[in-house]
Amino acid sequence: MRETERQKRWAAGSITAYLCLVLILMLSLISGTIASVRNAHARVMTACAMEQGLYSLFAGYDRTLLGQYELFFYNGGDKSGVWKPETMSRKVAETAGEVLSPTASGMGILSGSLSGGQVTEVYLGGYRLATDEEGSAFSRQICEAMKASLGTYGIQQLSQKLRGEQETVKRQEDGQSGYEEEEVLKQYEESKQPEEGTEKTEGEGESGNGTPSEPDQKQPVPEDFVNPIEVIQKVMKMGILGLVLPEGQCQVEYVLCGKNSDQDNLAGTVNRLLALREAANLVYLAKDAQKQGEMEAMAGVIAASFGVPAAMPVVKMALAVCWAFAESILDLRELLDGGKVALFKTAESWQLSLEQLPKLLETGDQSRKNAPGGMEYSDYLRLLLMQKSGKAVTFGAMDLVEYNMRTEQQQPGFRLDCCVDELEAGFTAVIGKREYEITRNYGYEMQGAA
Incomplete structure (x- = not known):
């Protein structure tokens, strides 16, 4: 009996212990x-x-x-x-x-x-x-x-x-190769005078029948004839801004040139556009048979007036350079006046006749044409920007943003560096x-x- 009670107490204790453990x-x-x-x-x-x-x-x-x-x-x-x-x-x-x-x-x-x-x-x-x-x-x-x-x-x-x-x-x-402006005009100046210092060899200066031959003589030209090359050479020496007279605040022009003044940036940009248009116009002149004939005729007259008929090819090249330059001046005036100019000229979009060259500054604007399917000034600026490195364009654009934020937006201390x-x-x-530590990127x- 006692053993049974002891077992019962032990079992109850075990269950309790188990329950406590659980x-x-x-x-x-x-x-x-x-x-x-x-x-x-x-x-x-x-x-x-x-x-x-x-x-x-x-x-x-x-x-x-x-x-x-x-x-x-x-x-x-x-x-x-x-x-x-x-x-x-x-x-x-x-x-x-x-x-x-x-x-x-x-x-x-x-x-x-x-x-x-x-x-x-x-x-x-x-x-x-x-x-x-x-x-x-x-x-x-x-x-x-x-x-x-x-x-x-x-x-x-x-x-x-x-x-x-x-x-x-x-x-x-x-x-444009072969029509470099400076070299062509240098050759033109040299062609005005026959070579000096050459000595006659025996029999030189005599005709086939033994009589002395007359040296080449300058041929007379009409009194109202004006050599367009001489006029355009003077125009080339004028300030480019005085020829095209654009207006505005020069934002993209700064990116292109990076100068400290608007005038310098604008002049640099216009000179680049002038070179671009001169190349295009020279290419067109070289392919237009009618204009080639006109230049040959006038070059013959000019060379004869020098008394050096053999200089006709050099004079013709100088005419082409001057004609392309004058046409390009009208192109830039049209662009900066809000008009459009074709990237590649045609007979319809060409503006200036050869006879009009001497009066470029007086009556040239009367010949200006707007090409409806052509490119605007901003389009040509994009072309120039594509010729610059991405790094240069980015730096120029950042400079402009800082400048505008400081001046136009009245934040004088603004810096993209911050x-x-x-x-x-x-x-x-x-x-x-x-303690908890965390790092995040945002x-x-x-x-x-x-």
């Missing part, structure tokens, strides 16, 4: 689960706080820069243009703290959570500015803005058009009794966390 295990499991959940919750809070901090920072992009140039950059400098990274760190810390703190007044997405926390340290791991890597972020955003406005198909069409025009210009420049495109930041937070490319 309860302890369950409590340990629940406690561990709760700790794990709290830890996971804290990590989620930390990640959310960092994301919120960076998002809040980058939401403070420069509105003027976006409105004027469609560029997303956070200005990390002060009003005087001094780089202030600590301002960005403080902004991230403030926003992250609002997310972590349980006492935040509705500012954070997890405000009111039972697990409070605070940011103890914020650091910047790295950043990419608009001007870093030769302006790669700046040029990338420009390209993205163009793609958004034109679309992929539009950009492809524009690229094909520009490449075709560039190939045409290259062919025209290659076709404009942030991408940022890596991290912070340490204390939630409960544990930028206007929106490629997500690092």
